[in-house]
Amino acid sequence: MKRLKGEWLQIAILLLPFCAAALLWDRLPERIPIHWNARGQVDGYAGKVFAALLMPLLNIGIALLISVVMFIDPRIRKADAEGRANFARVVKAVRLISTAFFAAVSLAVIGIGAGLALDMSRVVGVGLALLIGLLGNFLGKVRPNYLVGVRTPWTLESREVWIKTHRLTGRLMVGASVVMLLACFTVPPAIAFWVNMGLLMLVSIVSILYSFFAYRKQEQGSGSGKQAVKG
Numbered sequence: 001m002k003r004l005k006g007e008w009l010q011i012a013i014l015l016l017p018f019c020a021a022a023l024l025w026d027r028l029p030e031r032i033p034i035h036w037n038a039r040g041q042v043d044g045y046a047g048k049v050f051a052a053l054l055m056p057l058l059n060i061g062i063a064l065l066i067s068v069v070m071f072i073d074p075r076i077r078k079a080d081a082e083g084r085a086n087f088a089r090v091v092k093a094v095r096l097i098s099t100a101f102f103a104a105v106s107l108a109v110i111g112i113g114a115g116l117a118l119d120m121s122r123v124v125g126v127g128l129a130l131l132i133g134l135l136g137n138f139l140g141k142v143r144p145n146y147l148v149g150v151r152t153p154w155t156l157e158s159r160e161v162w163i164k165t166h167r168l169t170g171r172l173m174v175g176a177s178v179v180m181l182l183a184c185f186t187v188p189p190a191i192a193f194w195v196n197m198g199l200l201m202l203v204s205i206v207s208i209l210y211s212f213f214a215y216r217k218q219e220q221g222s223g224s225g226k227q228a229v230k231g
Contacts, residue, residue: 014060016103017056017059017106018053021110028113032046032047032049032112033109033112034043034049038194039121039188040120040190051110051198052109052110055102055109056103056106058102059102059106063095063099066094066098069148096132097135098135099188101131105123105127121192121193125183125189125192129177129181129184132173140167144156150169150208155211157215160214160218165211169207169210176203179217183196
């Protein structure tokens with residue numbers, strides 16, 4: 001019971017789309033828009049049950065999947081109590097942020113189906129920008145594991161490289177989220193879409209390259225230290 005009380009916000013996020021669907025069910029048409037192209041135009045429809053309930057159900061699955069990370073990652077299981085507690089806090093935050101994004105999209109789909117004048121491209125754009133920014137804020141606190149974060153051969157090999165890479169990536173994600181948010185309100189949806197995709201790809205490439213060069217620098221430093229000792 002105590003654990004459930006500590007998860008009240010997560011439970012509320014997961015239940016909110018179901019509550020909205022129940023309240024608006026009679027107003028929903030038999031076919032509801034569920035997909036929009038890069039220009040923000042509807043290009044896919046689905047039946048009422050599928051459109052209103054599939055994503056909220058998937059969101060529950062996402063929450064459960066994120067929750068089991070600590071139980072299946074051997075690095076986390078072998079960490080000390082403080083390390084496990086830290087990772088648990090980060091995982092809880094990531095779970096809340098991720099499920100809140102999908103819940104918002106679910107609510108937008110239901111709202112559009114009920115006749116509300118919502119711009120889905122803007123809803124998704126703003127939601128994605130906030131998602132990236134908030135995740136970036138927590139990324140620097142993630143410690144080495146096999147499932148969450150920038151998992152390259154070099155970050156997994158070195159704790160120092162992991163920490164440096166995740167701190168940099170977190171800052172890049174926060175910066176990218178600001179640009180993404182601005183793009184949602186200043187350029188057409190099609191351009192904003194490619195700005196978002198380009199920024200996310202750039203952050204990924206920079207993070208991978210940085211982890212490689214940071215590891216190389218660490219190795220060179222270790223090699224120089226060993227030579228100095230031998231000398």
